[in-house]
Amino acid sequence: MIAKRxxxxxxxxxxxxxxxxxxxxxxxxxxxxxxxxxxxxxxQTEPQAxxxxxxxxxxxxxxxxxxxxxxxxxxxxxxxxxxxDSSELNPAxxxxxxxxxxxxxxxxxxxxxxxxHADERGTREYNLALGERRATAAxxxxxxxGISPDxxxxxxxxxxxxxxxxxxESVWRQNRRAVLKIDRAGA
Numbered sequence: 425m426i427a428k429r430x431x432x433x434x435x436x437x438x439x440x441x442x443x444x445x446x447x448x449x450x451x452x453x454x455x456x457x458x459x460x461x462x463x464x465x466x467x468q469t470e471p472q473a474x475x476x477x478x479x480x481x482x483x484x485x486x487x488x489x490x491x492x493x494x495x496x497x498x499x500x501x502x503x504x505x506x507x508x509d510s511s512e513l514n515p516a517x518x519x520x521x522x523x524x525x526x527x528x529x530x531x532x533x534x535x536x537x538x539x540x541h542a543d544e545r546g547t548r549e550y551n552l553a554l555g556e557r558r559a560t561a562a563x564x565x566x567x568x569x570g571i572s573p574d575x576x577x578x579x580x581x582x583x584x585x586x587x588x589x590x591x592x593e594s595v596w597r598q599n600r601r602a603v604l605k606i607d608r609a610g611a
Contacts, residue, residue, distance in 0.1 A: 491531040492606070495527075496527055496606065504562055504602050506600045511558045513562070521569070522569060525566050535606075536606055537577050539602065541583070542582050544596070551582035552582035555580030558580075558601070558602045559602050
């Protein structure tokens with residue numbers, strides 16, 4: 425019985441070897457293709473060095489983004505806010521304008537329009553004048569920070585283009601603003 429079992433195992437092993445040998449190619453073209461194929465890299469080998477130009481290119485990123493309105497908004501914000509009946513820049517407005525100036529210095533081909541806005545209180549004429557003073561204050565501060573006046577223009581919308589509709593101090597606060605918009609016509 426042991427001899428019979430041993431014979432059966434030997435026969436099974438022999439059959440498996442025969443099947444594997446039958447699957448192997450004896451075509452010389454197949455052997456040549458296998459010889460010229462890319463080497464198999466095992467997990468134990470060290471990774472190949474990436475050319476330095478590719479590494480440098482991957483590491484270079486523009487912290488200022490593209491010269492788009494959304495890149496400006498993401499980097500610096502696009503608006504500054506004012507107190508009631510005022511065109512005076514507060515410390516938060518000056519800080520935002522400094523970041524806008526930095527962004528513009530890194531995008532020297534960009535021209536922009538500073539839009540002046542007011543809340544709904546007051547006459548149309550008064551708010552247009554107030555919006556112009558606000559836009560001019562923001563522009564003058566950007567110019568003082570080194571932005572060429574040729575790259576900036578101003579426009580006042582007064583109370584005609586509110587950022588937020590409604591009444592009340594929380595709404596009015598958001599509408600008393602100067603907004604820096606990239607001028608696509610001037611770019």
